[in-house]
Amino acid sequence: MTNSEPKIGRENFLSETLSRESIFDISEKRLSEWFVQANGKAFWARQTLRWLFEKRVLDTKQYTDIPPIFREKLSQEFSFELPKIDSLLASSDGSEKILLKSIDEKYFECVLMPSPDRVTICVSSQVGCRMACTFCQTGRLGLSRNLTKGEILAQLLWCYKQLEKRGDDRRITNVVFMGMGEPLDNLDNVIEATRVMLAPHYFGMSKHRVTVSTCGLVPEIRRMAKEFPLRLAISLHSADPTRRTQLMPVNRQHSLEELKKALLDYPAGRDGITFEYIMLDGVNDTVEYAKKLVKFLHGLKAKVNLIPMNAHPGMEWKPSQEKNMREFQKYLSDRSIPAPIRYSRGYDISGACGQLAAKRENELHLPPKRIAKTPPKATRPATQQPTQQETPGQQSTDTTFCGGAWKVWAEFLKRYGRDSAIKMADGQTIHTNQVMRHVESWDHQWVLTPAGEVLERQPNGTDVSLFAIAKK
Numbered sequence: 001m002t003n004s005e006p007k008i009g010r011e012n013f014l015s016e017t018l019s020r021e022s023i024f025d026i027s028e029k030r031l032s033e034w035f036v037q038a039n040g041k042a043f044w045a046r047q048t049l050r051w052l053f054e055k056r057v058l059d060t061k062q063y064t065d066i067p068p069i070f071r072e073k074l075s076q077e078f079s080f081e082l083p084k085i086d087s088l089l090a091s092s093d094g095s096e097k098i099l100l101k102s103i104d105e106k107y108f109e110c111v112l113m114p115s116p117d118r119v120t121i122c123v124s125s126q127v128g129c130r131m132a133c134t135f136c137q138t139g140r141l142g143l144s145r146n147l148t149k150g151e152i153l154a155q156l157l158w159c160y161k162q163l164e165k166r167g168d169d170r171r172i173t174n175v176v177f178m179g180m181g182e183p184l185d186n187l188d189n190v191i192e193a194t195r196v197m198l199a200p201h202y203f204g205m206s207k208h209r210v211t212v213s214t215c216g217l218v219p220e221i222r223r224m225a226k227e228f229p230l231r232l233a234i235s236l237h238s239a240d241p242t243r244r245t246q247l248m249p250v251n252r253q254h255s256l257e258e259l260k261k262a263l264l265d266y267p268a269g270r271d272g273i274t275f276e277y278i279m280l281d282g283v284n285d286t287v288e289y290a291k292k293l294v295k296f297l298h299g300l301k302a303k304v305n306l307i308p309m310n311a312h313p314g315m316e317w318k319p320s321q322e323k324n325m326r327e328f329q330k331y332l333s334d335r336s337i338p339a340p341i342r343y344s345r346g347y348d349i350s351g352a353c354g355q356l357a358a359k360r361e362n363e364l365h366l367p368p369k370r371i372a373k374t375p376p377k378a379t380r381p382a383t384q385q386p387t388q389q390e391t392p393g394q395q396s397t398d399t400t401f402c403g404g405a406w407k408v409w410a411e412f413l414k415r416y417g418r419d420s421a422i423k424m425a426d427g428q429t430i431h432t433n434q435v436m437r438h439v440e441s442w443d444h445q446w447v448l449t450p451a452g453e454v455l456e457r458q459p460n461g462t463d464v465s466l467f468a469i470a471k472k
Contacts (some may be wrong), residue, residue, distance in 0.1 A: 007288035011061065013322045017360065022103075023078040024150025034077070042069050046201060048074065052344055053153070054328040056084070056160055074453070079103075082154045087360045088162075089349040097351035098361065102127075102151060106144055108180050110155035111351045112162055119163065120174040123155045124356070125190055126181025129214050133235070133248045135278055136354045137312045141369070146186040152193035155179075175205065177212045180234070180356045184212070184220035191228045207231070208271055221262045229267045233274040234259070237283045239296035247284070256296060263300055272301030277311050278354065279320035279328070286324065290331040303338040310344055310352040314419070314431065401448040402457075408446035409435070412454060412469075421470035430468055 026034075028316040031045035047065050051057045058080045060071040083100040086107065090096050095113040102108070111122040129136070130143035156172060163170065175197060178182040183190045194210055197203045213233040214221065224230065245251040263273060275297070279285045293304070306329055308319040318326075325341055332339035344352030401411045413432065423429050444456040452469035 020079040022148065022150045023048075023074070023080050024153055025083070025148050028271070030151065035070070038068075038070070038073060044070065049196075049229055050201055053157075053199075054159055054204070057182050079164065082157060083108075083151060085158060089351070091346045091349045091351060093345050093348075095345040095349075095351060096162060096458060097346055097349045098155070099161065100154070104127065108147060108151070109351070109356050110159065111346050111356075112159045112434075114163070114166075114170075115170060115347050118173045119158065119168075120176065121159045122176050122179045122351075123152060124179030124181055125152060125177055125183040125186045129181045130185065131182045131250055132246070133215060133237075133250075134347055135237070135309060135315065135317065137248060137282065138354075138356050139348075140314070141180075143181075144187075146189060147181070149189045149192040149196075156197070172203070172205070174209045176233075177210075178353065179425055182215055182217065182399075184214040184224070184421065186219040187220050187224065191224070192251055194228070194230060201358060211274070213276065215248055215250045216259045217250070217256050218258045218262045221259075221266060225262075225266045229269075231274075232263075232266060232268060233265070233270045233276055236275045236293075236296075237278050237280075238289060239291060239292040240284075242282055243289070247280075254415065260296060260300075268301060270304060275302055275304045276307060276308045276353075277304050279325050280309050281318040281320045281324070283317055284329055287319040287327055287331050290328045294332065294335050294337065297337060303340075305344050305355055306339055307344060310347055310354050312350065350398045400450060402445065405446045405456075408448050408454060411454075412448055416452065416469050421471045422467045424467045425465045435467070 025443075028049055031048060032042040036042050044066055048063060051063050053129045054190050057063070059073045060066070060080070063071050064075075066074070081103060083102045086099040087102045088096060088098055095111055097109055097111050099107060101111050106127045108124045111125060113120045113122065124147060126146050127144040128141035129138045129455050131139055133139040156175070159172060163172075177190060190212065194212075197205045197210055198207055208231060211231045211233050213225070213235055215235045224232075234250070236244070238257060239430075241251065243257055245255065265420050266273065273470075277284075277293070280306050306325060308325065309315075309317060310408070311319070313406060329339045329341060346352045350356070403411075418433075421429055422432060422435060446466070447455040447457060447463055448457070454466045454468065455463035456466050457463055
């Protein structure tokens with residue numbers, strides 16, 4: 001894979017690159033139309049994109065089946081600039097994490113995982129993530145923006161480059177959308193990128209080898225089922241509604257019941273649906289939780305990947321004990337549910353499941369830095385409407401902020417950050433990512449005082465203290 005950067009200043013080069021549309025984001029249809037409008041041939045579009053995706057050549061001067069004048073026009077009209085590699089980290093297990101920097105200087109990661117019988121890569125779909133799953137480093141970053149179709153495909157191109165450096169001439173056989181971000185929160189670009197992966201004249205992958213993981217965005221699952229059904233993996237982690245809500249805030253917006261209905265309608269085919277289940281010691285790993293999982297999976301062709309939790313800075317939980325995992329696994333297996341225990345690769349480079357946070361080697365020991373400009377959008381059940389007590393315009397720390405619990409919690413994070421210490425009403429000091437485990441009800445009205453105290457408003461109008469920012 002070769003490319004020549006124009007010999008101009010970096011600032012001017014960046015400005016020029018941003019002003020041109022990336023060739024990697026252009027569809028074959030649009031490129032065909034562009035060629036025709038330029039008095040060229042429509043079929044040159046496929047030939048151009050084959051150079052990019054099948055032959056992985058970025059220098060238009062090498063496009064020998066395109067007339068020279070049109071090679072020049074291509075390089076003038078479109079940007080052939082890929083995201084740059086910021087850093088590479090090699091794991092002792094043979095996997096490699098690639099930290100990429102986009103043209104607009106956003107950071108995202110992919111993981112290359114070669115095995116004797118396959119080459120798998122884990123790709124990102126967003127810069128950060130707004131789902132805020134409590135066990136995931138990416139969720140603590142917040143969401144900066146979606147990745148474009150081209151930025152998703154660039155991850156495959158760079159992984160091919162790394163394979164070449166290893167002297168490995170094999171093709172990438174498997175792609176899993178399990179990197180940074182919630183793929184279904186960026187569904188348009190994920191679908192368009194996957195179309196290129198599956199096209200026989202581009203990457204030529206099998207549709208049974210591309211897996212899209214989701215925390216359970218029900219409308220998007222239904223849309224994907226109709227428009228472009230792919231192999232589906234569900235990040236479930238608990239079939240108990242209360243526990244899943246504590247682990248995954250999305251469960252407040254899309255309940256397990258809604259999710260189950262959507263999955264029953266999903267055309268999973270021969271692959272069935274994979275369920276990812278992170279095993280957390282004393283949290284979701286007992287036989288009682290296994291029983292609830294079996295009940296939830298009834299009627300579905302399912303496989304459950306049991307994943308020992310991968311630790312990262314700021315994580316309060318521990319991986320399940322081997323004994324508990326085996327008992328959990330046996331309960332599922334005895335009921336004809338495949339449940340392999342999956343140990344993630346790339347653990348020592350912060351490249352395993354739940355660990356991706358766009359870190360360099362000297363940052364692996366640090367808690368993830370928030371990258372979103374604003375807190376994740378607070379969600380409420382569809383039946384709950386805003387009340388007159390909510391004052392969304394009040395953002396100064398010297399004002400009282402009232403509203404629904406989720407709205408006040410978002411304001412609290414905006415004022416004090418996601419890496420703050422919180423003192424509970426009982427005197428216990430916890431971290432912000434532990435609040436969901438200590439607050440039972442999120443359906444009431446809350447009040448945030450100028451002093452950083454959060455109160456719960458009772459039906460009789462009185463306020464009860466919940467927690468406050470810990471004073472240094």
